[in-house]
Amino acid sequence: MPNQTTGKNSRSASGRQKGSNATGAVVAQKKTAGRSKSTHSTKTKQNKSKKAADQNSSPLLRVIPLGGMREIGKNLTIYEYGDDIIIVDCGIAFPEENMPGIDIVIPDFSYLLENQDKIRGVFLTHGHEDHIGALPYFCRDINVPIFGNRLTIELARIKLNDRGTGVKGVSLHPITDGVVIPAGRFSVEFVRVNHSIGDANALAIRTPAGTIFHSGDFKIDYTPVNGEPIDLSRIAAIGNEGVLLMVCESTNVERPGYSTSERKVGESFADLFAKAPGRIVVATFSSNIFRMQQIFTAAEKYGRKVALVGRSMLNVFHAADSLGYLSMRSDTLIDINHIDHYDAEEIVIITTGSQGEPMSALTRMAFASHKRIEIQPEDTVIISASPIPGNEKPIYRVINELFKRGAHVIYESLSEIHVSGHAYSGELRLIHNLIKPRYFIPSHGEYRHLHKHAELAHEMGTPWENIFLLNNGDIFEFASDRAKISGFVPAGGVLIDGSGMVDIDHPVLRDRRVLAEDGLVAVFIAIDRKTGQMIGEPDIQARGFIYESEQERIIKDSQKRIAHFASKAGEGKPLSDLIKSRSLQNLLQDFLFERTHRRPIVVISVIEI
Ligand SMILES: [Zn+2]
Ligand SMILES: [Zn+2]
CATH class of the missing domain: 3.60.15.10 (Ribonuclease Z/Hydroxyacylglutathione hydrolase-like)
Structure with a gap:
């Protein structure tokens, strides 16, 4: 833990008193052989004379x-x-x-x-x-x-x-x-x-x-x-x-x-394009105009046309093209709606979705929900990106699906088709x-x-x-x-x-987290407006809470608890006021936790008839 080591000047250098910032920025604190002294002492001299000039201001x-x-x-x-x-x-x-x-x-x-x-x-x-x-x-x-x-x-x-x-x-x-x-x-x-x-x-x-x-x-x-x-x-x-x-x-x-040059990717594209039997679909980050350029270059080398799919891909293409940053023949780019005018081996499609984003064009192609393109057995799909750390699952889900459809799928672990x-x-x-x-x-x-x-x-x-x-x-x-x-x-x-x-502690977000983990129990209670008494049994609906086999019993027991609660209402406040005071909600929450070790959101609705 080099940052924690007490050094000679640690306090004064960091200016950091213990607990001065709960979020905990830490200054590296270690005495060391400094960088070449001459560089720093020259700079220090400059700084000192500058300071003397405007000492106060x-x-x-x-x-x-x-x-x-x-x-x-x-x-x-x-x-x-x-x-x-x-x-x-x-x-x-x-x-x-x-x-x-x-x-x-x-x-x-x-x-x-x-x-x-x-x-x-x-x-x-x-x-x-x-x-x-x-x-x-x-x-x-x-x-x-x-x-x-x-x-x-x-x-x-x-x-x-x-x-x-x-x-x-x-x-x-x-x-x-x-x-x-x-x-x-x-x-x-x-x-x-x-x-x-x-x-x-x-x-x-x-x-x-x-x-x-x-x-x-x-x-x-x-x-x-x-x-x-x-x-x-x-x-x-x-x-x-x-x-x-x-x-x-x-x-x-x-x-x-050292990182590998972007040019290396171009060589890999050329090798792959030379062998690909049918269409080539390349998924990459839309902002990587160098990657886009190398796909155009390889496509032209092997007599293919290029179509772009995905809004951000088109946006970046037009921005880069308007600045003259891309070079290609005027007839290389074709509209995605015209790809059927060409043979499969004449087509390259550049698409978004290299991270397996659910709504992206590549994901929709893989799951056969894209309105223009369906993956065919002779297609070669190149994922020219590496998964953002923590995001491996969605992209491998798409890759699995592409393989199932018979496509040849090339991704980073198999070939040098991406560099950082x-x-x-x-x-x-x-x-x-x-x-x-x-x-x-x-x-x-x-x-x-x-x-x-x-x-x-x-x-x-x-x-x-x-x-x-x-x-x-x-x-x-x-x-x-x-x-x-x-x-x-x-x-x-x-x-x-x-x-x-919103901020991270906003009640809406807290509710969403609880809903995702423990589900929801909704209770509907009808009350007679005249007598203030509960009519019949409360209706209880649960979503995402517990499995059906256990559900019936828990609902029955909850109804009993509510009936017991309602029976005591006459002794004090009216029932509807008691329910609004959250005491029934707390009672139900405690009961449900006791029985299931879950804390669903409990919503109680009162209908006065
Ligand atoms: Zn960046
Ligand atoms: Zn960045």
Whole structure:
């Protein structure tokens, strides 16, 4: 447990008193041989002279993540200096198992709403959902300029338009690699990186307190498709300027070595396309335009036409194509409605559903509920994606079904048809080596990823006391040449259910969890309006509670309990008041638990006749 080790400067470095933040961000606390002293002492001198210049007026630099810490998803980081705030990314997370009926989770914007007048802009690193998906909710309440590379902005535009009213008039500013945007006392430089989507950027954020390098999602690909490799020379130059803080993604920190180039997937496609006897169906992430390009390239090589299926696939295709990011012959793309005009061996279909999403095109094809395409025995289906961890079941369910229909199914464990878009530990080491940050915050990962990344940073020379494992909402503060965690802001996820917003403890969600686990018992009691007495026996209906064999007996006994309860009503209050006072509900709940060890939701309806 390296984070728990008491080091010489642990208290002062972390600024963390025990229990100061119940959510528990911990600073790595270990004394260590520091990084090359010369680099840091030069930087310290610079910082000191800067501080002397504006000793009294020097504001605090704060970094506040509202998402992306100890979780994968809803990335949003606030950088604040005095009266200026900039926001990096504004993403969503997908709901967890304890959130039945929830569609997505977005960051809690309350700190930003309170400080709206300080916000100078939103800077987007790339167009994935976990980085731009919450923009429609953010832009409903906060109107600030949004900057991002061209594909990123095009995808943000589609997203904002998609949700219709309330998000009109957002000022979207497409930029290109290398551009520097001034924003209050910040300036933000967009640095080209490789990732599983085009136009991905790291950000060099310059502040009067020093430079911050925010990696965004990235990998190092020396032979990318439709684009250039990551701008390592620029990253090295930024590192040589001196970097106060690096915030770097941690997704693949557990994987040793280096990620494979996207180009490798193209070679695998070519091999598969050469052999496939009938139609080829490729399922992939719609946002991966490089994958899309490689499918087009392989299709053209083997004389096939390409049809696209799925709304998000078409959206991303049009966004990328309008920017000239895809190259293909004009007659290669055909409408899905025209695939019957061609022989099976002349067709490639690119579809959504690589994660086995229940409503996706691939799932519907597999279960024969797609209105245009039915899987046939000669079809080859390529799942060009790896299951998102924890999501293996749905995708294997689809794969099983595809095999049952006689298709040839190619998926990751059988062939090299997918590569990751995130840096492996070897690549992370290179970035640490080039940037040489004074402080380091690992981001974009579950706790174990952040922990591993902290170890890696330490191995690369960053002292433990300069490594901060933050929680969402923690305030990392740098002032007087020292960093600490100074407090926290609200940062629980906000759950989006249809058009409504709730929090995780909302009674509706609690009820859904109980309904899913223990079911429902509904009791209907008729009461004579004149006498106040119960008429006949109460009607009891149970759903999802217990099996029929036991049900009858329990219902009979419950009716007896209710009758007993009703018989005593005359002695005090009227029966209907007693029932409304929940005492009957409590009695039934206790009785049902006693008998079944389940706690169903008990709903009592009184009908006065
Ligand atoms: Zn990404
Ligand atoms: Zn991401």
